[in-house]
Amino acid sequence: AARGNQLQPSEARATLQVDESKALGIKAVIETDMTDIGTGSYTVFSQVAADLLGLPIDHVEMKLGDSALPPASGSGGSWGAASAGSGVYLACEQLREMLAEKVGLYPDNIQLDNGQIKKTGEHALTAMEAAKKSGQSFADSTIDKLSQTTGLSLSGQSASQEYDFDNTESYALADVVADYDEQKITAKGQIKPGKNGKSHRQASFGANFAEVAVHKVTGEIRVKRMTGAFAAGRILNHKTATSQCYGGMVFGIGSALMEEVIHDKHDGRLCNHDLAEYHVPVNADVPQLDVILVEEDDPYTNPMHIKGIGETAIAGAAAAIANAIYNAVGVRVYDFPITLDKLLAEMPE
The missing domain is CATH 3.30.365.10 (Aldehyde oxidase/xanthine dehydrogenase, molybdopterin binding domain)
Known part of the structure; x- marks a missing residue:
């Protein structure tokens, strides 16, 4: 990430x-x-x-x-x-x-x-x-x-x-x-x-790990556990930084498995414009999440040597879930969200 x-x-x-x-x-x-x-x-x-x-x-x-x-x-x-x-x-x-x-x-x-x-x-x-x-x-x-x-x-x-x-x-x-x-x-x-922004390419970095289970008959997907390791310069507060990473990883679950904006093909209006039909993860969808904050010092960023971390935890989280699904059933899906209709036709007997 x-x-x-x-x-x-x-x-x-x-x-x-x-x-x-x-x-x-x-x-x-x-x-x-x-x-x-x-x-x-x-x-x-x-x-x-x-x-x-x-x-x-x-x-x-x-x-x-x-x-x-x-x-x-x-x-x-x-x-x-x-x-x-x-x-x-x-x-x-x-x-x-x-x-x-x-x-x-x-x-x-x-x-x-x-x-x-x-x-x-x-x-x-x-x-x-x-x-x-x-x-x-x-x-x-x-x-x-x-x-x-x-x-x-x-x-x-x-x-x-x-x-x-x-x-x-x-x-x-x-x-x-x-x-x-x-x-x-x-x-x-x-x-x-200042000049550092022009002379140095800056980023926060991470790695995402996901374990999933796919029902061999119905194709239903459950995320069993996730771990993320993230480096974002000096961490000001481990509790709040970890909490932001939890949120980013939950965003990844939503992106991979359920979040989808649907437009009316005739007039372009939003068909699912509320949380009743635009699905986001709830407690039952979120497994045990583990966050590792990797120590890093980056003197080129700002006086405190800190970098953003919240969205770093989103980057790559959905891809880790997609890779885990491929590892489980051998079906490679390139179009999020990964719903049952995209799996069933390709599932092994």
Whole structure:
């Protein structure tokens, strides 16, 4: 199985604000107009924000599905988590950089942990930063030009006197944010397709396995069990990813055995336009499903190295069932759904 991985333009806004109702005195508010159609967007985006900002997940308020919020990719096409999620990631990363500048640290040696700001490791100064810090005679215009080229701020790492990490282990994030106007700090993250999308063909991959039983007299088909193994980069949440794969495999059962749109040959109208006559799998049609999430790291996809997985589980699932039917009775059917009339005439005696 293979499913092309795409990145769509997406934005998100992240705010840290003092909130005395929370145990740590602070909360994060994440806003994007991405929707959650049952695929776990609320959960995985909250996880991303909580991880980057060092907060318990109940200190993150996720706001989705409102067109007044920063525009994101929307749900569909297996690109939601990667696209909108990257917007959330970059917004939170920008907050980390702003906090680092505030307390005199650098993005690579600030640690946010359970509502505390700590220093971790030592930052290796670039030549440009070293020159700025030591007061060497770099022309201001040269430094400004380099700053614009790299996108780095060179002015913020002169540590404020009130934050001395050599003598204090940590500072409360709530106290630092309280020093900002209105006791909050906001950043926006934005992502869009770049050079990697043109230079690298990207996809999620998988393999589907199905066991079926075919009644030797009537030709009735029963799927006995299915297993799917799927690789989709970094998995943000194993439970929600596995659930999406279950759904994809059930889609495969429907595609292989029962789903069919029937048009009136005279006027083209849909003859089976409701769930009474357009058949989809029900519990009795679905056997034990097993999902294996294969570890993979793909650095060319997006900042989080994640890829879509929901539709990857659909790709190939119906074909695995068709192959299993062929293995059972020796009848090769190329036209879905595989119904009794397509089997009986070719069934062995």
